Amino acid sequence: MTDTRKLPWWxxxxxxxxxxxxxxxxxxxxxxxxxxxxxxxxxxxxxxxxVACDLLDGTTCQCKDYANRETLVPECLHLTPDNxxxxxxxxxxxxxxxxxxxxxxxxxxxxxxGDKASIHRMKQSVVGRFTYASQVNEEDWEDRVVSWPxxxxx
Numbered sequence: 001m002t003d004t005r006k007l008p009w010w011x012x013x014x015x016x017x018x019x020x021x022x023x024x025x026x027x028x029x030x031x032x033x034x035x036x037x038x039x040x041x042x043x044x045x046x047x048x049x050x051v052a053c054d055l056l057d058g059t060t061c062q063c064k065d066y067a068n069r070e071t072l073v074p075e076c077l078h079l080t081p082d083n084x085x086x087x088x089x090x091x092x093x094x095x096x097x098x099x100x101x102x103x104x105x106x107x108x109x110x111x112x113x114g115d116k117a118s119i120h121r122m123k124q125s126v127v128g129r130f131t132y133a134s135q136v137n138e139e140d141w142e143d144r145v146v147s148w149p150x151x152x153x154x
Contacts, residue, residue, distance in 0.1 A: 053132075
């Protein structure tokens with residue numbers, strides 16, 4: 001039997017039992033969820049583009065107006081423990097998805113490394129790899145499909 005007291009706090013309790021501060025601290029600020037995704041209507045395959053929401057701060061990978069994001073961008077989904085299983089499009093490196101699937105956080109995650117910039121140094125965020133939606137015509141999004149957001153480095 002494993003002594004849970006020796007595990008990091010995020011492995012000691014289920015996602016559904018985390019308070020708001022704990023929940024929010026899990027976000028690694030990769031901003032891959034802020035990239036526009038296209039879904040194939042025939043087979044439901046989700047394709048990531050290198051086109052991001054205009055509210056994304058390109059240096060911090062945080063939302064410029066987090067409190068109002070769902071009003072300003074109606075497509076923006078509020079991630080909660082209750083809707084995690086519905087968000088199959090979350091990148092495989094997402095801390096919420098990893099923990100939901102019973103996996104460990106990667107070495108570059110700030111809760112593991114102790115450094116919020118490690119994700120950017122390890123090139124696991126969107127920093128320098130995207131353009132804003134307002135700068136690309138919607139009909140050109142299909143031409144902007146990329147695979148790098150789906151690559152997971154531990």
